[in-house]
Amino acid sequence: xxxxxxxxxxxxxxxxxxxxxxxxxxxxxxxxxxxxxxxxxxxxxxxxxxxxxxxxxxxxxxxxxxxxxxxxxxxxxxxxxxxxxxxxxxxxxxxxxxxxxxxxxxxxxxxxxxxxxxxxxxxxxxxxxxxxxxxxxxxxxxxxxxxxxxxxxxxxxxxxxxxxxxxxxxxxxxxxxxxxxxxxxxxxxxxxxxxxxxxxxxxxxxxxxxxxxxxxxxxxxxxxxxxxxxxxxxxxxxxxxxxxxxxxxxxxxxxxxxxxxxxxxxxxxxxxxxxxxxxxxxxxxxxxxxxxxxxxxxxxxxxxxxxxx
Amino acid sequence: xxxxxxxxxxxxxxxxxxxxxxxxxxxxxxxxxxxxxxxxxxxxxxxxxxxxxxxxxxxxxxxxxxxxxxxxxxxxxxxxxxxxxxxxxxxxxxxxxxxxxxxxxxxxxxxxxxxxxxxxxxxxxxxxxxxxxxxxxxxxxxxxxxxxxxxxxxxxxxxxxxxxxxxxxxxxxxxxxxxxxxxxxxxxxxxxxxxxxxxxxxxxxxxxxxxxxxxxxxxxxxxxxxxxxxxxxxxxxxxxxxxxxxxxxxxxxxxx
Numbered sequence: 001x002x003x004x005x006x007x008x009x010x011x012x013x014x015x016x017x018x019x020x021x022x023x024x025x026x027x028x029x030x031x032x033x034x035x036x037x038x039x040x041x042x043x044x045x046x047x048x049x050x051x052x053x054x055x056x057x058x059x060x061x062x063x064x065x066x067x068x069x070x071x072x073x074x075x076x077x078x079x080x081x082x083x084x085x086x087x088x089x090x091x092x093x094x095x096x097x098x099x100x101x102x103x104x105x106x107x108x109x110x111x112x113x114x115x116x117x118x119x120x121x122x123x124x125x126x127x128x129x130x131x132x133x134x135x136x137x138x139x140x141x142x143x144x145x146x147x148x149x150x151x152x153x154x155x156x157x158x159x160x161x162x163x164x165x166x167x168x169x170x171x172x173x174x175x176x177x178x179x180x181x182x183x184x185x186x187x188x189x190x191x192x193x194x195x196x197x198x199x200x201x202x203x204x205x206x207x208x209x210x211x212x213x214x215x216x217x218x219x220x221x222x223x224x225x226x227x228x229x230x231x232x233x234x235x236x237x238x239x240x241x242x243x244x245x246x247x248x249x250x251x252x253x254x255x256x257x258x259x260x261x262x263x264x265x266x267x268x269x270x271x272x273x274x275x276x277x278x279x280x281x282x283x284x285x286x287x288x289x290x291x292x293x294x295x296x297x298x299x300x301x302x303x304x305x306x307x308x309x
Numbered sequence: 310x311x312x313x314x315x316x317x318x319x320x321x322x323x324x325x326x327x328x329x330x331x332x333x334x335x336x337x338x339x340x341x342x343x344x345x346x347x348x349x350x351x352x353x354x355x356x357x358x359x360x361x362x363x364x365x366x367x368x369x370x371x372x373x374x375x376x377x378x379x380x381x382x383x384x385x386x387x388x389x390x391x392x393x394x395x396x397x398x399x400x401x402x403x404x405x406x407x408x409x410x411x412x413x414x415x416x417x418x419x420x421x422x423x424x425x426x427x428x429x430x431x432x433x434x435x436x437x438x439x440x441x442x443x444x445x446x447x448x449x450x451x452x453x454x455x456x457x458x459x460x461x462x463x464x465x466x467x468x469x470x471x472x473x474x475x476x477x478x479x480x481x482x483x484x485x486x487x488x489x490x491x492x493x494x495x496x497x498x499x500x501x502x503x504x505x506x507x508x509x510x511x512x513x514x515x516x517x518x519x520x521x522x523x524x525x526x527x528x529x530x531x532x533x534x535x536x537x538x539x540x541x542x543x544x545x546x547x548x549x550x551x552x553x554x555x556x557x558x559x560x561x562x563x564x565x
Contacts, residue, residue, distance in 0.1 A: 174399075174407070179387060235399060
């Protein structure tokens with residue numbers, strides 16, 4: 001398909017294909033949930049967790065595909081098995097990590113332990129699986145142009161669950177993300193909020209990988225939010241900008257990939273990275289460095305809390 | 310607040326025991342003691358995050374319960390992301406509305422209460438400044454406003470003076486003292502150095518060596534009281550400006 005530079009015609013031409021409609025529908029939903037969840041992932045310094053979920057979910061997907069094949073479950077296609085296996089795997093991983101690590105600042109070690117264990121299991125399932133591991137490859141790099149209408153419906157269901165869940169815990173989640181010790185003292189169930197949040201991230205990651213793939217999950221889950229927080233200071237505005245950026249790069253990435261022989265996830269990651277770099281450079285230039293930091297050294301800036309004394 | 314034969318600690322291990330003291334409304338109290346003496350443990354008991362190992366602790370006429378709206382708390386350490394550009398007003402508003410579930414946008418009443426509280430601590434001009442760009446002294450004003458916005462009757466301030474230079478230390482203490490008097494709240498402030506606090510204090514709780522001494526600064530900072538506390542001979546020296554130095558005799562060096 002050739003690009004004509006007549007944008008209206010090009011879009012019309014692209015839209016004639018059902019697989020492109022599905023890609024846009026799923027991509028739009030994924031961009032919204034990744035933009036929203038990404039804000040809290042960045043705010044809670046949980047980017048390693050988000051990355052771990054994608055790989056833990058990958059192990060779950062490999063396990064589910066193998067089990068579906070080994071038990072000859074006819075009604076479960078390998079694509080569906082991979083999707084649900086990923087969801088179950090990342091949800092289990094999320095709950096385990098949240099329960100193991102009481103405080104987010106100490107989480108990295110537990111994430112590493114659970115991640116390594118899950119990857120080992122995933123490797124075992126991949127070696128046991130005797131078919132072509134195409135689902136594994138599409139999970140690693142994303143296959144947005146191969147999304148079926150059932151995938152779109154599943155994405156819609158999880159989008160409703162994620163946005164509903166975040167809407168319900170929005171303010172306590174924001175409070176415990178910004179000032180966990182005060183939130184805990186105020187009586188908020190910070191452990192429960194942490195578990196629910198990681199479960200929602202696990203679901204969001206599982207849904208997002210079909211667009212970006214496991215290895216590029218940060219492109220929608222982290223970079224738009226990290227960019228947006230340099231452009232606004234009110235959380236609701238940061239989330240809105242994060243979603244807008246995720247949507248813009250997803251739509252443009254899909255559009256370009258329709259006319260170019262390269263994967264959509266490449267265009268998405270490349271565009272959002274360039275935007276992030278431009279925002280950082282531009283933002284630094286318009287702000288005078290150290291403008292408000294004449295007494296920077298006496299800031300209270302620490303990474304751990306100590307209740308031992 | 311009343312404590313009687315109170316013991317605090319973790320698990321079954323007491324960090325300090327047999328504490329008996331009372332604090333009335335509108336009193337400014339310092340909690341002093343070396344690192345690891347159990348000063349924050351007392352705060353955790355008051356916040357209802359831990360239970361006493363022994364003895365009784367009454368707060369507003371009943372046992373402390375977690376999540377009391379009558380307590381404003383400023384923890385020792387905050388985790389602030391240098392990359393986060395959230396404005397200060399948001400944190401202060403969360404002090405009022407952060408417990409409410411749901412996505413409702415912050416109400417006009419919440420914003421007004423947060424701005425009024427910020428004005429009360431001299432931090433109105435900081436309202437729309439990102440937290441990541443504030444100095445230590447400015448941050449403490451924001452944290453104080455976050456604690457005060459729900460109109461508490463008791464303020465718990467865990468080492469708010471650490472990381473502040475002498476001028477900002479004095480400014481913050483004046484502010485807390487003014488808040489205590491004008492709002493008629495009680496304030497407990499954990500600190501290492503008693504001297505900057507002395508002009509403002511009503512009482513001192515001194516925790517050391519597993520024991521607790523309390524009373525007015527004149528009652529606590531005596532050689533007799535502190536010698537009993539440390540179980541070694543301690544001398545309390547005063548300079549011409551009223552500053553205190555605590556000196557251990559028999560080879561023990563001073564704390565202050």
